[in-house]
Amino acid sequence: MKLIVEKEPLLKVLSKVQGIADRKSSMAILSTVLFKALDEGIEVAATDLELGFKSYFEAEIEKPGELAIPARKFYEIVKDFPHERLVLEEENNWLKITSPLDDDIFFRLACLPAEDFPALPDTDDVELVEVPGDIILEMITKTIFCVATEETRFILSGIYVEKLEEENILRLVATDGHRLAMIDREIEGVSQLDLSPGIIMPKKAAQEIKKIAQESPIIQIGIKENHLICAAPAMLLTARLIDGQYPDYRAVIPEERENLILVPRKKLLEALKRISIISAERYRPVTFHIKDGILTLVSQHPDLGEGREKVPINFQGEEIVLNFNAKYLTDALDVMVSEEVEFSLKDEDTPCVITGPEDKGFFCLVMPMSSV
Secondary structure (H helix, E strand, C coil): CEEEEEHHHHHHHHHHHCCCCCCCCCCHHHHEEEEEECCCEEEEEEECCCEEEEEEEECEEEECEEEEEEHHHHHHHHHCCCCCEEEEEEECCEEEEECCCCCCCEEEEECECHHHCCCCCCCCCCCCEEEEHHHHHHHHHCCHHHCCCCCCCHHHCEEEEEECCCCCEEEEEEECCCEEEEEEEECCCHHHCCCCCCEEEEHHHHHHHHHHHHHCCEEEEEEECCEEEEEECCEEEEEECCCCCCCCHHHHCCCCCCCEEEEEHHHHHHHHHHHCCCCCCCCCEEEEEEECCEEEEEEEECCCEEEEEEEECECCCCCEEEEEEHHHHHHHHHHCCCCEEEEECCCCCCCEEEECCCCCCEEEEECCECCC
16 A cells, blocks of 8 residues: 555544544554555544444555554644655555655554454445434534433433424434433434434434534435444444433423523523532532522532522512522523523422523423432
């Protein structure tokens, strides 16, 4: 294998795949990227056995070949390489990295045989549906923050994806047991996807799809057996789905909305961030005192002190006092765009519902804290 490649497209691809390559794995081959020099360009692939990614770009190929190259070290060498063109040459599972301009710089990187690299899922016959990248980006952004991080709650460690009985409605749901985010979007052709009864997309896969959607106005999505496929120009992602039955999220959604409170989103978000500075690090408890058109936020810590801040709201009714984890609220408000948001509150046994008129099809549930 020998080729001449431009630094910029190579670095762009390596920055994507080195994040998927598993540096912590006991299998050395999973910390590499599969580098294939084809007739007219390069195919680069990485996998951690759960997630696979391939990308393609053009290069000057003198001699085709393939090699499994250590992802992180290759990325670091290319990132700091002083010239805009690199010569890559394979010799007995070693990669020589030089410049066509001078002989002053030389790297020799130990690699692994390409045949040791795990095969990625076959995607040749997958039926793909085109989806606007900005819609998928918004849907993932507005749900991924609720994905469970505890390893013991494996079934909640991804985003639940389903299509509704109504034609072409895609729904994403995420919950960690303390909060829940859900968003519905109408997407033409989504009824063709095999989502019955629903799939669980791993968090890492969702993060990678977000990156693809940020670059591509249109992406393609498909399902094959137990894998989610996401394709874009010169890119292909495959992700093994989480196996199991997602809990009945509908059971926790309040049937009626009570004590509706209109709050300026940015003012509340900024106030919550300030007031939670003086609170316990783990749970970030903040008390809501709601009375006569004023929301008073209170945080107390026996060692740090106390904080109070008032936010004007639109509310008439009996006084309400509830405790919340401030981070759960700020996470939700951060992904919303509505200037004014609506809170529906009842008691500490009923989740608070957060919606906004400009956040179409989205709402977030947050359970109050029983004590602080």
